[in-house]
Amino acid sequence: MHPLRKQRLQIVVMIVAASAIASGLIIYMLGQNANYFYTPSQVMSGEAPADVFIRAGGMVVEGSVRRDPNSLAVDFDVTDGTAVLGIRYTGILPDLFAENEAAIAAGRLDQNRVLQASEVLAKHDEKYTPPEVAESMNAAYKAKQKRKAEKL
Amino acid sequence: MNWNWNWFYRMGSPRWFYESTSRWLPWLGALTVLLLASGLVWGLAFAPQDAKQGNSFRIIYLHVPASFLALAGYFLMAAAGAIGLIWKMKLSYMVMKCAAPLGAVLTFLALFTGAVWGKPTWGSYWVWDARVTSMLILLFLYMGVLALQYAFDSKDVANKASAILALVGTVNIPIIYKSVDWWFTLHQPATISFTEAPSMHPDMFQPLLVMILGFYCFYAVALILSVRVEILSRERKTSWVRGLVKQATHKNLGAE
Numbered sequence: 001m002h003p004l005r006k007q008r009l010q011i012v013v014m015i016v017a018a019s020a021i022a023s024g025l026i027i028y029m030l031g032q033n034a035n036y037f038y039t040p041s042q043v044m045s046g047e048a049p050a051d052v053f054i055r056a057g058g059m060v061v062e063g064s065v066r067r068d069p070n071s072l073a074v075d076f077d078v079t080d081g082t083a084v085l086g087i088r089y090t091g092i093l094p095d096l097f098a099e100n101e102a103a104i105a106a107g108r109l110d111q112n113r114v115l116q117a118s119e120v121l122a123k124h125d126e127k128y129t130p131p132e133v134a135e136s137m138n139a140a141y142k143a144k145q146k147r148k149a150e151k152l
Numbered sequence: 153m154n155w156n157w158n159w160f161y162r163m164g165s166p167r168w169f170y171e172s173t174s175r176w177l178p179w180l181g182a183l184t185v186l187l188l189a190s191g192l193v194w195g196l197a198f199a200p201q202d203a204k205q206g207n208s209f210r211i212i213y214l215h216v217p218a219s220f221l222a223l224a225g226y227f228l229m230a231a232a233g234a235i236g237l238i239w240k241m242k243l244s245y246m247v248m249k250c251a252a253p254l255g256a257v258l259t260f261l262a263l264f265t266g267a268v269w270g271k272p273t274w275g276s277y278w279v280w281d282a283r284v285t286s287m288l289i290l291l292f293l294y295m296g297v298l299a300l301q302y303a304f305d306s307k308d309v310a311n312k313a314s315a316i317l318a319l320v321g322t323v324n325i326p327i328i329y330k331s332v333d334w335w336f337t338l339h340q341p342a343t344i345s346f347t348e349a350p351s352m353h354p355d356m357f358q359p360l361l362v363m364i365l366g367f368y369c370f371y372a373v374a375l376i377l378s379v380r381v382e383i384l385s386r387e388r389k390t391s392w393v394r395g396l397v398k399q400a401t402h403k404n405l406g407a408e
Contacts, residue, residue: 008238012319019320023327027334035336036281057336094275096204104338121275126340128209128352130200 037104040078040085043113050109056085057104057123065099078103089117096122164241166383167392173376184373187366195359202356211269213360216344217367219262222290223325225255225371229297230322233315243379245311246386248318249301250378254371256294263287274338282331283339286324293321 001009027034037055038048048054058078065076073090087105097103097120107117129137162168195213202209229251236244266284267277278284297314304310332341344350350357387393 005238012234012237015316015319016322020323023323027327034282034334036279036338037336039336094273096273097275101204119276121279121338122273123338124204124273124340126343126351128202128205128212128343128356130353130355131203132200133353134203 039080039083041080041083043085043109043115044083048109050113053106053108054115055104055106056087056115057102058085060097060099060101060103062099076103078105086112086114087117087120088114089120091118091120093120094122096124098122160239164239164243166243166246166387167390169243170380170383173380177373177376180369180376181373184366184369187362187369191359191362191366195356195363199356199359200353205273208269208272211265212343213363215262215265215269216360217363218258218265219287220364221367221371222255222259222262222287223328224368225251225258226290226293226318226325227322228375229255229294230315230318233311233318236311237315237319242386243383245315246379246382247375248297248311248315250375250382252294252297252301252314254374254378256291256298258371259287259291259294263291279338281337281339282335283328283337286328286331289324290321290328293317293324296321 037057040056040058042048043054043056048056056078058080061077061079061084065074067074071090072092073088074093075086075088077084077086079085087107089105089107102123102125104121104123105115105117106119106121107115110116192213196210199210199213201207229248232244232248232251235241236248263284266287270279271277297318300314300317301310304313329342331337332339343352344357344360352360384393384396
């Protein structure tokens, strides 16, 4: 390669390397702050600030959704497997909101560490299945659980 | 190193590019139409609906291919810029210039279909999570490259500035790709990966694959067409372009 071109190639490599290092440092510095939401264990351990607008999310606990019959208020719990966070929200929930599905709520924590949410978003996963397949998988899973229970 | 660079320099000739693409562009165009038409009909009409999202998941057949090409097109643009910087190759800069508006449109399409999809599934058109925000930065990078092209009177300075911005921005591509793994985001992780089987039923995945291939072909056709226009306008004073114009006018007069 011509020495001049080699030199220009080195400059190009340096531009890319320098910008990669710079953004690497920015990403390292941002760290947790670039997260869109806190997990319930982060909220419960006090990592999430109180009295500040935050987002928290996790799996909606089965059987935890309680609706107020006279208003749009709804209470539910989310969990990440270790901690459980209570959420209170008034408004219409997204269509994909369901028990055992992930949801993210935005609002402020009150004194009882319950999130008073002004917005609830549903988080769906990266899996796509036709309804029949999902049903048969569900049935197979339930049958397996039943067999397990009978063995015990 | 005794490497033979002749093929490389020949490829960099605008005339060679124009004449060789004339031959196989119709075939590539036909393949594009075939892939996009069959992929769309297959995906929108025949693929099964999703158990949770119902029919709204079908926008994936536009959203994912557009996002793929928005990212891949950026690498192509930056590589063309680097080749232009190192070898001072005219054709390479033309490719970079033409890739910018194309990439910007694809990025916008990815963001727009994402917003349309986000409302019924997430409950919001827009969220400032790492994936969506880094994708917005990609749109600004494309627009920056485009703006720099027109910001200078001298073509050389404009090309150099665009190429440097394109190279600096390449670091955003792995960030976009990895954002859903590095941070908690509302956006779900990738369905398709190079190392694992797709987390999607084959009946839904096959049309998606056809659409992705179709978008790759579409990108190639659109890029080649706009590079050809760029070549004609920049080389309009050369004898071979004048010859082409003469031929074309002859043909038209003859047809009448």
